[in-house]
Amino acid sequence: MDQELLEKVMNQVKAELGAGATPAATVAPAASAPAAAPSMKGDATGISKALGRTEFVGTSIGDTIGLVIASVDPMLKDAMKLGKFRSIGIIGGRTGAGPQIMAVDDAVKATNTEIISVELPRDTKGGAGHGSLILIGAEDVSDARRAVETALQVLPKYFGDVYGNDAGHLEFQYSARASYCLEKALGAKFGKAFGMTCAGPAAIGVVLADTAVKAANVEVVGYSSPGNGGTSFSNEVILCFSGDSGAVRQAVKAAIEVGKKLLGALGDEPKSTTTPYI
Amino acid sequence: MDQELLEKVMNQVKAELGAGATPAATVAPAASAPAAAPSMKGDATGISKALGRTEFVGTSIGDTIGLVIASVDPMLKDAMKLGKFRSIGIIGGRTGAGPQIMAVDDAVKATNTEIISVELPRDTKGGAGHGSLILIGAEDVSDARRAVETALQVLPKYFGDVYGNDAGHLEFQYSARASYCLEKALGAKFGKAFGMTCAGPAAIGVVLADTAVKAANVEVVGYSSPGNGGTSFSNEVILCFSGDSGAVRQAVKAAIEVGKKLLGALGDEPKSTTTPYI
Amino acid sequence: MDQELLEKVMNQVKAELGAGATPAATVAPAASAPAAAPSMKGDATGISKALGRTEFVGTSIGDTIGLVIASVDPMLKDAMKLGKFRSIGIIGGRTGAGPQIMAVDDAVKATNTEIISVELPRDTKGGAGHGSLILIGAEDVSDARRAVETALQVLPKYFGDVYGNDAGHLEFQYSARASYCLEKALGAKFGKAFGMTCAGPAAIGVVLADTAVKAANVEVVGYSSPGNGGTSFSNEVILCFSGDSGAVRQAVKAAIEVGKKLLGALGDEPKSTTTPYI
Structure with a gap:
């Protein structure tokens, strides 16, 4: 960040x-x-x-x-x-x-x-x-x-690491130190680094979740899919994790790379909504 | 009406x-x-x-x-x-x-x-x-x-008091005498005047609800938000209220005025879908 | 099929x-x-x-x-x-x-x-x-x-019997012999013929469901509407049924004919997404 x-x-x-x-x-x-x-x-x-x-x-x-x-x-x-x-x-x-x-x-x-x-x-x-x-x-x-x-x-x-094309979107977030809103909304460990990977269509989000946890030693605090109650029936799979800041960032960065390739296979190259910050 | x-x-x-x-x-x-x-x-x-x-x-x-x-x-x-x-x-x-x-x-x-x-x-x-x-x-x-x-x-x-622009919509309803459908669907008091304020994005609906109940002496019969079970995860806050017809109408009218300003801040001036009736 | x-x-x-x-x-x-x-x-x-x-x-x-x-x-x-x-x-x-x-x-x-x-x-x-x-x-x-x-x-x-126009869509499916995915997702009887009728707006789906069961002797295995938990708040009514292959196909075909007329009343003639297969 x-x-x-x-x-x-x-x-x-x-x-x-x-x-x-x-x-x-x-x-x-x-x-x-x-x-x-x-x-x-x-x-x-x-x-x-x-x-x-x-x-x-x-x-x-x-x-x-x-x-x-x-x-x-x-x-x-x-x-x-x-x-x-x-x-x-x-x-x-x-x-x-x-x-x-x-x-x-x-x-x-x-x-x-x-x-x-x-x-x-x-x-x-x-x-x-x-x-x-x-x-x-x-x-x-x-x-x-x-x-x-x-x-x-x-x-x-x-919105910097929200990437989109006509087929869907990717979203990544990273915080060096999660506070009360991330704790309440997404189960982040208070005061620790927090990361999120998300993609729609949800199928891509499944691979991003797997990519993130394999890339670094992080602790999963939430896994949401269209039908498991973690989403409001959105077409997304969302992974939230806490850990040391270096590991969390590494996990997020690995997922960004994979996500852009996979979503890109369904359409144009996914573009950042503003300017990437992670 | x-x-x-x-x-x-x-x-x-x-x-x-x-x-x-x-x-x-x-x-x-x-x-x-x-x-x-x-x-x-x-x-x-x-x-x-x-x-x-x-x-x-x-x-x-x-x-x-x-x-x-x-x-x-x-x-x-x-x-x-x-x-x-x-x-x-x-x-x-x-x-x-x-x-x-x-x-x-x-x-x-x-x-x-x-x-x-x-x-x-x-x-x-x-x-x-x-x-x-x-x-x-x-x-x-x-x-x-x-x-x-x-x-x-x-x-x-x-649809007369449904107003929209590119950013969202406002909806207002007023009935001098609620009957079985309003009672069943929205909790209206049967036979009494009924009013409704609604806006999406939901944030605007929160202010409209507060505006309505402050504007006149009405009885709240329902408050629905995206995640409280009152909506089907729509991006709306909806307030339903019963009361004397004068008070109900006054509450709705106060909310219309505020709603058009707030939604207008996100885009063009909100336009009625047909012809306002309230 | x-x-x-x-x-x-x-x-x-x-x-x-x-x-x-x-x-x-x-x-x-x-x-x-x-x-x-x-x-x-x-x-x-x-x-x-x-x-x-x-x-x-x-x-x-x-x-x-x-x-x-x-x-x-x-x-x-x-x-x-x-x-x-x-x-x-x-x-x-x-x-x-x-x-x-x-x-x-x-x-x-x-x-x-x-x-x-x-x-x-x-x-x-x-x-x-x-x-x-x-x-x-x-x-x-x-x-x-x-x-x-x-x-x-x-x-x-x-996608062959998915028909759409600007107002909505119709979907029909037919399988001569349902296997594990239809059983798990839609309650189909394993190994028997399976049929599905679906339309959005949901109102049309209600009539299609009634049309299908009246057209042939089939067994209803699922009826889903926007608010009954069978959908994820989609604007659809979906009927799933099992039975003898001739009866199931007849039920589906009767519903296709009616569905195209009713959805057509709301817009252009509904068009197949690819090529009808039923």
């Missing part, structure tokens, strides 16, 4: 927040369009003003929207299973669950927030995978907002 | 049935195309004759087809969970569950029929929501046919 | 394998493109070499890929529920579950292999149906490879 870039991004976000910049302005890239980090910081003040909604935080890649509610109505507290929280941050997109989970994992590290729930709709707009709905709890809504902003800002990075 | 228009439509249907008009001719709008009420009554006699199938009733918006079976084969009675019924009406579409449920709710009010089952496939042809399969039971197949006709006829109205 | 053609295809495959032909070369039609049997045998040696992956067997219609793993890593044995097997064949596609199940049923008849699992993701790339993931177990990887090759080779045939 390009830890340096990540920290730079976070520091910048924090600096701008401290300087009193309009929060919505710092986190609204062009909706849905794959965007490199630099072009993400368009001035969204216009949209935000036109919206005139205090709930709106910003948008990012994958038709992802970030929202906050300062105080959820008591009638919905139980239905939403909010526990002790009344202030929540909301991150959800049509395409992608892994990238949003990674981005929120970074966000909870950097803010005073907790993960309430992570849900995986069957989506990707006709693709083989999941969308996402993540609720973040905070004592203070400003913390929730900061977490949502951080997640939206860093999200394009985690 | 434009109760007057609805009654007019129903009376017309009844009159034409009484006059011995070919039933199929009264209910076949152009398949899948959003159609205003007047243009719906094309002469479908040709199609119907070409079909030459007594089961065929007609088609409507959302790739919705209406069918009847005069007497279901005894071998399928239990598998289909028909209970006491042998004559059934069938309404099902690729896009939309709420509109079909509303339309069938009107239909059971106007005919001597009962709801057997309402099932929600994950569909909308790559969109974020559901399709539908609704079975209607009747003592006499002519009642089932009349119910299916009524539902197909009124269906375009209930 | 065109048993003669099937046997011819199988004999040819066996002959070529015996003659030491590069296996991958015998089974790689153009990815995803509907292909008639003769044009399927392109020389895929280039792709296979470029791939340089021993796991790769070939591709076929429906974005289907065939793979093998000579010895699955012990860490994944339990997660994949492989039982006694270490050598596996993998068949999976984005579009189609029925055709792949039929093709693998042929493959296990012709090879020394067993079915490990059949899973049905909700897919078809925005369509109303399922994709597939089938694991085949073998004592020796060469048997697994042969089974995968046979399945990929015969797969286009079983």
Whole structure:
């Protein structure tokens, strides 16, 4: 993981927040369009003003929207299973669950927030995978907002090792140190390195899982297939594993190489959605 | 709800049935195309004759087809969970569950029929929501046919507050007096006003739910999210509520305003599928 | 079923394998493109070499890929529920579950292999149906490879009675003698004739099921609808039945005729994906 870039991004976000910049302005890239980090910081003040909604935080890649509610109505507290929280941050997109989970994992590290729930709709707009709905709890809504902003800002990075062609997609993630979101959503060992391999059609994902565990000494923490309850009937096989950072990265890298060849056999050469980071 | 228009439509249907008009001719709008009420009554006699199938009733918006079976084969009675019924009406579409449920709710009010089952496939042809399969039971197949006709006829109205753009959709429904279909499918209080807010991506639906319950004094009867069992893994959060008609309508209207702004932040201005009715 | 053609295809495959032909070369039609049997045998040696992956067997219609793993890593044995097997064949596609199940049923008849699992993701790339993931177990990887090759080779045939238009699809299958894959995946009576009717939107599938059982004396072995657990929330009703071959074929043929008319009422005349075989 390009830890340096990540920290730079976070520091910048924090600096701008401290300087009193309009929060919505710092986190609204062009909706849905794959965007490199630099072009993400368009001035969204216009949209935000036109919206005139205090709930709106910003948008990012994958038709992802970030929202906050300062105080959820008591009638919905139980239905939403909010526990002790009344202030929540909301991150959800049509395409992608892994990238949003990674981005929120970074966000909870950097803010005073907790993960309430992570849900995986069957989506990707006709693709083989999941969308996402993540609720973040905070004592203070400003913390929730900061977490949502951080997640939206860093999200394009985690689409970097999502590769696609007309036949399907591959997704790989790597974290040097998994935090609460990866632990809750994907069973990662807290504080240890975490890796994920995923492919749709699912058949390719089976081979990637086998490739990853053979490539390095890692501990499997989750294996999800279309019908085993680990997915929402997506056409994917997903392997999640923890371990030493060197081994985890090696396992992921071995699977990337194989995945691109196999998915490529069904169509064009799979292309990164943004810029590979692993 | 434009109760007057609805009654007019129903009376017309009844009159034409009484006059011995070919039933199929009264209910076949152009398949899948959003159609205003007047243009719906094309002469479908040709199609119907070409079909030459007594089961065929007609088609409507959302790739919705209406069918009847005069007497279901005894071998399928239990598998289909028909209970006491042998004559059934069938309404099902690729896009939309709420509109079909509303339309069938009107239909059971106007005919001597009962709801057997309402099932929600994950569909909308790559969109974020559901399709539908609704079975209607009747003592006499002519009642089932009349119910299916009524539902197909009124269906375009209930796509009126379905708004969409490339990023997703919003759906709102309002009934001054919920009947058996809304009760069975969505937990509505029978005989009371009923409202629904829904959005995909689901994140927007969370804010709409909160907006609705804060806007007026309503009773929540259902909260569905991608992973809580209330949806078929659609990328939606759906809130259903009952209450006094004024309060319910106010809650829905508040959510419409917010929903259009939030979904609009992810793409073009959301457009009604037909003509708003709430 | 065109048993003669099937046997011819199988004999040819066996002959070529015996003659030491590069296996991958015998089974790689153009990815995803509907292909008639003769044009399927392109020389895929280039792709296979470029791939340089021993796991790769070939591709076929429906974005289907065939793979093998000579010895699955012990860490994944339990997660994949492989039982006694270490050598596996993998068949999976984005579009189609029925055709792949039929093709693998042929493959296990012709090879020394067993079915490990059949899973049905909700897919078809925005369509109303399922994709597939089938694991085949073998004592020796060469048997697994042969089974995968046979399945990929015969797969286009079983898309022959998959008919589609913009509104949805119909699927029909017929086997004179069901084997282990049809038994495991769809509840077919082993060794007896097997038939299947399926349509999306699901409403049409209800009428097809009733049509089939009324047309001939067959035994229903499965009825699946969007919400009854038999599907993965696909927008389909699927009927599976066993019986005497004449009766089963008659039931299927009656449903084909009705299905094409009903789906045709929602759009263009439904077209076969390859060439009808029933």
